[in-house]
Amino acid sequence: MLIQSLVLSAVLFAIGVAGVLLRRNAIVMFMCIELMLNAVNLFLVAVSRYAGIEGQIFVMFVMTVAAAEAAVGLAIIISIFRHYESVDVRNFRLLRW
Amino acid sequence: MAIGVVIVERPEQGVSYLRATLKGMALTFKHLVRPLTVSQQYPEEKWELAPRWRGTHRMAVHEDGRAKCVACGLCPTICPANCIKLVPAEDENGERYAAVYEIDEFRCIFCGYCQEVCPVEAIHVGVRARSPLHSVVGSGGSRVGVKARFAMDLSQIVFYLFAGVAVASGVLMVTRKNPVYAALYLVLALFSVAGLFVLLDAHFVAALQVLIYAGAILVLFLFVIMLLNLGHTLEPDIRGRFWWPFAGGLGLVLLAELVAVTRGAPEQPDEDLLTPLLQAKGAVATVAEPLFQNYVVALEVTGILLLVAMVGAVVIAKRKA
Numbered sequence A: 001m002l003i004q005s006l007v008l009s010a011v012l013f014a015i016g017v018a019g020v021l022l023r024r025n026a027i028v029m030f031m032c033i034e035l036m037l038n039a040v041n042l043f044l045v046a047v048s049r050y051a052g053i054e055g056q057i058f059v060m061f062v063m064t065v066a067a068a069e070a071a072v073g074l075a076i077i078i079s080i081f082r083h084y085e086s087v088d089v090r091n092f093r094l095l096r097w
Numbered sequence B: 001m002a003i004g005v006v007i008v009e010r011p012e013q014g015v016s017y018l019r020a021t022l023k024g025m026a027l028t029f030k031h032l033v034r035p036l037t038v039s040q041q042y043p044e045e046k047w048e049l050a051p052r053w054r055g056t057h058r059m060a061v062h063e064d065g066r067a068k069c070v071a072c073g074l075c076p077t078i079c080p081a082n083c084i085k086l087v088p089a090e091d092e093n094g095e096r097y098a099a100v101y102e103i104d105e106f107r108c109i110f111c112g113y114c115q116e117v118c119p120v121e122a123i124h125v126g127v128r129a130r131s132p133l134h135s136v137v138g139s140g141g142s143r144v145g146v147k148a149r150f151a152m153d154l155s156q157i158v159f160y161l162f163a164g165v166a167v168a169s170g171v172l173m174v175t176r177k178n179p180v181y182a183a184l185y186l187v188l189a190l191f192s193v194a195g196l197f198v199l200l201d202a203h204f205v206a207a208l209q210v211l212i213y214a215g216a217i218l219v220l221f222l223f224v225i226m227l228l229n230l231g232h233t234l235e236p237d238i239r240g241r242f243w244w245p246f247a248g249g250l251g252l253v254l255l256a257e258l259v260a261v262t263r264g265a266p267e268q269p270d271e272d273l274l275t276p277l278l279q280a281k282g283a284v285a286t287v288a289e290p291l292f293q294n295y296v297v298a299l300e301v302t303g304i305l306l307l308v309a310m311v312g313a314v315v316i317a318k319r320k321a
Helices: A003-021 A026-051 A054-085 B018-033 B074-078 B113-117 B143-175 B179-199 B202-225 B245-265 B274-281 B283-293 B297-315
Strands: B055-059 B084-090 B096-103 B123-125
Touching: A003 A026, A003 B179, A003 B245, A026 A054, A026 B179, A026 B202, A054 B202, A054 B283, A054 B297, B018 B084, B074 B084, B074 B113, B074 B274, B084 B297, B113 B123, B143 B179, B179 B202, B202 B283, B274 B283, B283 B297
Parallel strands: none
Antiparallel strands: B055 B123, B084 B096
């Protein structure tokens, strides 16, 4: 089941990448990033059986970072939305608001 | 009327159920104050087996490791369940031995006749081999193989089920216009990945996945979508015709590269490091011990990271005065 897990994590990661490139909605782009992070988590868990338990430990840190990233990123989106009334990334041209 | 029959006067009406109920309640309370431990905490404490307990079979061996069986054929003859398969053979010294000796443990009724009939006391149905998962003499039709194969097939099926759901909901998440739908499909994908974590024996990570990802993070996403009231502004936010082949092609290239990398993984990988740990320590301690011993500094740093992220989110999202 190792090989299948690795291939599945590659597929999920590619879907995430394609989503980030395809969408203009910043929130959906964030979701695609979460999917990519999750694909990496799947990879780490799959190899943790043979490479040591550190894989699962690392997954927890990835989850923490994902949570922090989601909180800060969504706060930024809210802040930008107040200014432009939109979450379209075409509006995000200036690094100020 | 037949002899010896006693007619008992049973009042059919006017009998209150109260007395019987109270009697039952009294028994219950008696056990409440003086609990009788009748439950056996099975895997921790095991039954004391009688010395004559008849368990699964065990072949006795000589000092040099040769099986004592002389392939006389008495045990397959006497076996009432007809579960012993014996093919005799002779070695170069003219001594008979069992070339094939298989006992179908599914069919065996554990009568012990084979042990009684054996002229050289080669076969034992004894206490030492009582576990049904113990390896059986000549394990041809034994329970172990059947069970392992069935579990293997089942986990494969469940794996492909979860994998299919994860990929399908991932694609749907990317292609749905409505961000609420996208978020819900992401929940589905994350749940499927949690199921895969369970299949991969990472139970604690699966619980975290459901709690943190599918719970906390997705609720945050949905909260922001609804706070900004984006659920029904279906402006097409998917990029135009030029981007489709670009994104799809790039995704495919990336996929091909990653799959090419996984081709390098060995078909039969090294020894399984996880299962002995899980059996020794359980699902939580397996990850908790290294987390709080070797990686405790990193753990503290993530705590600070979360604090910073929390403060940062509040500051950034705060409405300017």
